[in-house]
Amino acid sequence: MASGVFLAAQEIPFPEESFDLVIANHMLYHVPERQRALAECRRVLKPGGRCYTSTVGEAHMSELWGMVERFRPGVLAQLKSNVMGFTLENGAAQLAAHFGAVEQYAYADELRVTEVAPLVDYVLSSTTLTGHPLAPAQERDFRALVARRLAVEGALRITKVSGLFAAAG
Numbered sequence: 320m321a322s323g324v325f326l327a328a329q330e331i332p333f334p335e336e337s338f339d340l341v342i343a344n345h346m347l348y349h350v351p352e353r354q355r356a357l358a359e360c361r362r363v364l365k366p367g368g369r370c371y372t373s374t375v376g377e378a379h380m381s382e383l384w385g386m387v388e389r390f391r392p393g394v395l396a397q398l399k400s401n402v403m404g405f406t407l408e409n410g411a412a413q414l415a416a417h418f419g420a421v422e423q424y425a426y427a428d429e430l431r432v433t434e435v436a437p438l439v440d441y442v443l444s445s446t447t448l449t450g451h452p453l454a455p456a457q458e459r460d461f462r463a464l465v466a467r468r469l470a471v472e473g474a475l476r477i478t479k480v481s482g483l484f485a486a487a488g
Contacts, residue, residue, distance in 0.1 A: 328356040336365045343372040345481075347405040353413065361417040361488075369487050370418065376407040376425070376480030383477045386464060387442055390457040407482045418486035425482040432475040435465045 328343070329352050341360045350356045360370045379402075388394050405413060407425055414421045432438045439462050442452055453461055468475055 329359060330355075331359040331363050333363050335362050336368075337363045339365055339368045341368070341370040343370070345373050345375070347372055347410070348374060348402045350405075353405060354416065357413060357417045364488070366488060369485055370414070372405075372410065372414065372484045372486070373481065374405050374407060374410055374484075375402065376482065377403060378478055379480045380430075380477050382475070383438070383442070387452065387461065389464070390453055390461050394452070407480065410484050414484055414486045418488065420487045422485045423482060424485070425480070428479040428481070430475075430477040430479060432465075432477060433469065433473070435462055435469065438465055438475070 328346070328350050341364055343356075343360065347353055347356065364370060384395055384398055403409075407423065411421045411423055439458065442461070443458065445452060465475070
């Protein structure tokens with residue numbers, strides 16, 4: 320998934336030292352040449368400027384994608400390929416190649432899902448996956464699994480792991 324917006328991050332159309340602040344909000348994992356984009360973020364920052372990047376951790380929503388994996392084998396590998404290029408676990412090292420100081424702020428949270436439809440709709444609309452994530456029979460069986468688990472557990476707890484890096488010169 321490399322849209323023009325993500326490609327533009329690799330060649331920011333502004334002169335050096337143009338900004339006090341650069342924000343990359345949950346998008347660096349989509350950038351094909353991430354090191355080039357990070358170099359561009361550094362280039363357009365004024366002295367003393369800061370670059371804030373948000374991303375997810377490797378365990379982000381793992382319970383949900385584990386359930387989906389039962390119906391669409393390979394979805395976890397696809398997720399890893401699409402999103403895990405810039406995470407809380409590996410983002411600091413990537414930023415450190417371009418910035419002198421990198422701070423990390425992790426935010427652990429969870430979703431408590433109590434209804435079938437919103438969860439299934441999220442999976443079906445997910446841009447994390449390429450193509451239709453579930454065939455009609457798989458969707459039916461996934462809905463049934465979610466409904467059974469909700470009947471037994473009352474709510475599904477899905478780990479959300481996200482955070483922010485603050486990088487400076």
